[in-house]
Amino acid sequence: MIEEAKKKTFLGFDFSTQRLKALVIGEDYNVLHEADVEFDVDLPEFRTAGGVVRGERGEVTAPPLLWVKALDMVMDRLVVAGVDFSTVEALSGAAQQHGSVWWSKDAEAKLGSLSADDFVHTQLATAFVCDSPVWMDSSTSADCKALEEALGGAEELAKITGSRAYERFTGPQIRKVFRTKPRVYHAAARISLVSSFACSLFLGKIAPIDLSDGSGMNLLDIHKMQWDERALKACGDETLESKLGAPVPTATDLGAISPYYVQRYGFKPECRVVAFTGDNCSALAGLRLRTGWVGLSLGTSDTLVLGLDAPAAPLAGHVLVGPTPHAPYMALLCFANGSLTRQNHRDRLVGPSWEAFNELLRSTVRGNMGYLGVYFDTAEIVPRRAAGRWVVRADGRAVDGAAPQHEARALLEGQALARRAHAHHVGLHIDESSRLIATGGAAVNKELLQIFADVFNAPVYVLEQHGNAALLGAAIRAADVWSAAIGLKLIGSEPTVSPVATPYPDHDKIYTPMLARYRELIETIPKLD
Structure with missing residues (x-):
């Protein structure tokens, strides 16, 4: 094996409910470095318990800025661990499923003009129009019922989207915001899942939702691989499709890493960003x-x-x-x-x-x-x-x-x-x-x-290899997509x-x-x- 090939590494992240974890693997898929940030312990200023904030009527949310600040911290911990980011060929990630992030109208401009002299969280402090409903939220029973009725019942909805309506799913969550907080709904330029939100932080622009995580929303036609018009209409207005953007296959190379990470951490400019996905989806890959x-x-x-x-x-x-x-x-x-x-x-x-x-x-x-x-x-x-x-x-x-x-x-x-x-x-x-x-x-x-x-x-x-299949799967998907693109079979690609x-x-x-x-x-x- 040539010396240059030995230096190729791949980076994975897992934005889970209670912590952010990062992992670096080599081309043999063995783990080289790990780091994590526990939200309640390391970021007490956000006043979370178990990584979330609970309301009085089943609402469970998390402040998206918590996740951004955790990313700043975990990157610094990877630096302390001795990670050489110039060897990272590609990165990807996993995240808790069913959470949604609501971007402000100037958020994408902020993502595209990050200064390497400052933390990401200070530059995105005003990039979100509300806290994020997450998978533990159980306040959308009425919206679930309405969505099922709009599509002809629970069984019909399951035939189209792969699931009956569930309180934690993003479609009913969007419907509730549209119904009860119209100002928030209309103020949001884009709506991401936690996975595509996290991907956006590395891409320097709002990343598309991937098909695998997107099919856990009660909004995606899993046969046609596109948003279902009736489900969109039941959960929002004519702007909802543009707020979500077009979904992409999970094994998609979305482009090069944001210049922010090149300048601040020494990533190579051509480091690839592979679409992030949900934690259960990433576990299947892991x-x-x-x-x-x-x-x-x-x-x-x-x-x-x-x-x-x-x-x-x-x-x-x-x-x-x-x-x-x-x-x-x-x-x-x-x-x-x-x-x-x-x-x-x-x-x-x-x-x-x-x-x-x-x-x-x-x-x-x-x-x-x-x-x-x-x-x-x-x-x-x-x-x-x-x-x-x-x-x-x-x-x-x-x-x-x-x-x-x-x-x-x-x-x-x-x-x-x-x-x-x-x-x-x-x-x-x-x-x-x-x-x-x-x-x-x-x-x-x-x-x-x-x-x-x-x-x-x-x-x-x-x-x-590793007890956290979702985290390992994130790094593996980065390696698999990168190696497939250049036609190179990595020695660790078999489990x-x-x-x-x-x-x-x-x-x-x-x-x-x-x-x-x-x-x-x-x-x-x-x-x-």
């Missing part, structure tokens, strides 16, 4: 998911990210445009009852020891002698069901007090069956090439991963994963009937509106 693969994040809640060939129309979960050429579409399913529920019942059954809990699992057989359980410590999102605990025997009769070992396996097998059943609803098809890529704290539990391997009939792997569980030969005989039983059981549980 996990290198293909069609038929599943990203399985086992955290406080469990999240499934799936690569799809074609879009479904789910009433639970979301289908988005894929961020990479490997998967034209992606599905996103979030299950509220994840690791926290697992931990609660571990404590109830054996106390605070996973090894003791796993001993219970090992004392039972796969299929659990017919015992099947649904454990919702909190109201579930997918499917929308009330909190409660339901355990049944093979004959379908309810059980009040199963033995601890049967409860332990019923909990985990029930969770895995739920993930498989609802993944099927959004278009997952398992074949010989399918695999699960597990991340998150519970991915260290091989007993749990073996259950997922058997239920999904697919081997389970763990990602070796580094390790197999940890493979399905047993009799998986189908055991779990196919249990999958049907799960579907029957879930229909008996009280539904939420």
Whole structure:
């Protein structure tokens, strides 16, 4: 390898809810440097709690200037870490999904004339007309209902945009501003997602919304890859399309970096800026998911990210445009009852020891002698069901007090069956090439991963490179788009994963009937509106 090639690096950012993270990788995709800024701790002047400001009626916002100042700080921390920005060939980023940023009429002029002698946040102090509604906001129920009615119902909206109307989605959020704060709506020259806003800071002009993050707004026709006219009309006026701008594919090179970063930090003038996207979309890229693969994040809640060939129309979960050429579409399913529920019942059954809990699992057989359980410590999102605990025997009769070992396996097998059943609803098809890529704290539990391997009939792997798939995905997308443009295959472009569980030969005989039983059981549980 020539010496010059060794010096190529790629930069990724993740503007998440509570912090801004940055990461530098080499051409082998190994991590070279990291830095982060925690909003509550490092920027107390913005008075956020958990990175947001909560209102009294479900409103949750964040000041966009907080994110700009955090960028100034994280850049300085990268400097202290010894990053040589002159080696960065391209950069990209991820951001919390569903937040919106409302630019003032002179904002783009300010972005294009930044002085390298001053911080970005001092120069953009008046660039925003309001604080940003973010994904935790739940104040738009009336707007969601109106949007669904305008497009012919929840199912029709899901067919067009990939999701029924959700309170946190940007379309209903825009509708609420248009309805309740018309002066703010008309004062905004452009409306960005948090991802395209963050990209704008590096591009020196307002960046377009990418198709993948844009399909999480209830405004984009995911088949035609353009804004849906009826959805726009339902959420704003005739100016809304121009405020949003035309969306672009996620794997788009938007141009060279702003001269501000060349002069202040020493970036090369030709450093490329690749479109930023949402954090879940970036995670799919970080996990290198293909069609038929599943990203399985086992955290406080469990999240499934799936690569799809074609879009479904789910009433639970979301289908988005894929961020990479490997998967034209992606599905996103979030299950509220994840690791926290697992931990609660571990404590109830054996106390605070996973090894003791796993001993219970090992004392039972796969299929659990017919015992099947649904454990919702909190109201579930997918499917929308009330909190409660339901355990049944093979004959379908309810059980009040199963033995601890049967409860332990019923909990985990029930969770895995739920993930498989609802993944099927959004278009997952398992074949010989399918695999699960597990991340998150519970991915260290091989007993749990073996259950997922058997239920999904697919081997389970763990990602070796980095725990934050969204952040890693940002840097990987920068490297992938840059290398594709010049026709160079980088040595780290294939994922580094390790197999940890493979399905047993009799998986189908055991779990196919249990999958049907799960579907029957879930229909008996009280539904939420």
